[in-house]
Amino acid sequence: MATHTVQNLKESKDRYASTFISGSLALPPAKEYLVLTCMDARIDPAAAFGIDLGDAHVIRNAGALAQDALRSIVISQQLLGTQEILLIKHTGCGMLIFQDEDACGVVKQNLGDEAHQELRTRNIQFGPFPNLEKAVEDDVALLKNSKLVSDSIAISGWVYEVETGRVKQIV
Amino acid sequence: MATHTVQNLKESKDRYASTFISGSLALPPAKEYLVLTCMDARIDPAAAFGIDLGDAHVIRNAGALAQDALRSIVISQQLLGTQEILLIKHTGCGMLIFQDEDACGVVKQNLGDEAHQELRTRNIQFGPFPNLEKAVEDDVALLKNSKLVSDSIAISGWVYEVETGRVKQIV
Numbered sequence: 172m173a174t175h176t177v178q179n180l181k182e183s184k185d186r187y188a189s190t191f192i193s194g195s196l197a198l199p200p201a202k203e204y205l206v207l208t209c210m211d212a213r214i215d216p217a218a219a220f221g222i223d224l225g226d227a228h229v230i231r232n233a234g235a236l237a238q239d240a241l242r243s244i245v246i247s248q249q250l251l252g253t254q255e256i257l258l259i260k261h262t263g264c265g266m267l268i269f270q271d272e273d274a275c276g277v278v279k280q281n282l283g284d285e286a287h288q289e290l291r292t293r294n295i296q297f298g299p300f301p302n303l304e305k306a307v308e309d310d311v312a313l314l315k316n317s318k319l320v321s322d323s324i325a326i327s328g329w330v331y332e333v334e335t336g337r338v339k340q341i342v
Numbered sequence: 343m344a345t346h347t348v349q350n351l352k353e354s355k356d357r358y359a360s361t362f363i364s365g366s367l368a369l370p371p372a373k374e375y376l377v378l379t380c381m382d383a384r385i386d387p388a389a390a391f392g393i394d395l396g397d398a399h400v401i402r403n404a405g406a407l408a409q410d411a412l413r414s415i416v417i418s419q420q421l422l423g424t425q426e427i428l429l430i431k432h433t434g435c436g437m438l439i440f441q442d443e444d445a446c447g448v449v450k451q452n453l454g455d456e457a458h459q460e461l462r463t464r465n466i467q468f469g470p471f472p473n474l475e476k477a478v479e480d481d482v483a484l485l486k487n488s489k490l491v492s493d494s495i496a497i498s499g500w501v502y503e504v505e506t507g508r509v510k511q512i513v
Contacts, residue, residue: 176375176426183392184509191507200383204347210399212371217386221354228381231402233414242466243381243404249448255347277420286489295413318457336362338355
C-alpha cells in the first residue's frame with residue numbers, strides 16, 4: 172500500500188509533468204554556480220535564492236557542512252564547469268542545538284550498539300556548530316584552504332533567515 | 343565587486359522576503375519524511391515532487407548517493423523525527439558518464455598532486471554508477487541494510503526523468 176508521502180509524490184509529478192516544458196536543458200548548470208545549503212524543510216532554494224531550472228547545482232545536507240559536500244563540489248567544478256560557490260546556512264538550524272556526543276548517544280539508545288559501531292566504521296561525525304556566523308566563516312575558510320577547490324573559484328558565505336525569508340552576507 | 347550570481351541572490355531574496363508569510367514553521371518537517379536526490383541543476387524538488395515549505399528534509403548530492411547522505415539521514419530521523427525516505431535519482435545524471443579514476447585524473451591534472459592526495463586524506467570516492475535503475479536498487483538496499491536506519495523507516499526508490507518531468511518507482 173502506498174504511504175501518504177508516496178501518494179503525494181505520484182499526484183504531484185503528474186501535475187508537474189503535465190505543464191513541463193524544460194526537457195532539453197543541458198547537464199552543466201547554465202549559470203555555472205553551485206549553492207550549498209541545509210536540508211532544512213523551511214528552505215526552498217529555487218524560490219528563496221532565485222535559481223531558475225537548469226541554472227545551478229544545489230547541494231544540501233544537515234547544516235550545509237562544507238566537508239560533507241566536498242565530493243559533490245569537486246564533481247560540480249571539475250567535471251561540470253561551475254565557477255562559484257554560495258554557501259548558505261540558516262537561522263534556527265538543528266545543528267545549533269545538539270552536541271556530537273548527544274547524537275551518538277541517541278543512536279546507541281535507539282538503534283543499538285551495532286549502529287553506534289557503524290558510525291565509526293563509516294567515519295560519520297555529526298558536525299554540529301554552536302555559532303552560526305562563525306560556522307559560515309569556518310566553512311568558507313575550509314573551502315578556500317582546500318586544494319580540491321581551485322583558487323579561481325569565487326566563494327561567499329550567507330545566512331538565510333527562516334523567520335523572514337531574507338539572506339544576509341557574512342563573508 | 344558583486345558577481346552576477348551574488349547580485350541575483352540579493353535581488354531574489356528581496357523579492358522573496360517581500361511576500362514571505364511562512365516565518366513560524368517548526369524545525370521538524372511537518373510531514374515527517376525526507377527526500378534524497380541529486381544536486382543536478384535540472385531538478386526542482388519542491389515543484390517536481392510536491393514538497394510544500396516545511397514538509398520534508400531535502401538532501402542533495404552528486405548522484406543522490408546514500409552513503410554520502412547517511413550523516414544527514416541519521417540526524418533527520420533520530421533528532422528530527424522523519425519516518426520515511428524517498429530516494430530519487432534521475433535520467434541523464436553526470437554520475438553515469440565517468441569512472442572514478444577519470445575524475446581522480448582530472449583532479450590531479452587540474453589541481454595538482456596535493457589535491458589528489460587530499461582526496462585520499464579526506465577519504466573521498468566519487469561513486470559514479472553505470473546503471474541508473476541498479477544504482478537506485480543498490481542505494482535502497484544500502485539504506486535498508488544499514489543499522490543506522492531503523493527497520494521501521496519506509497524507503498522507496500525512484501527515477502526522475504529530466505526530459506519529461508515525471509518520476510517512476512523502481513523499488
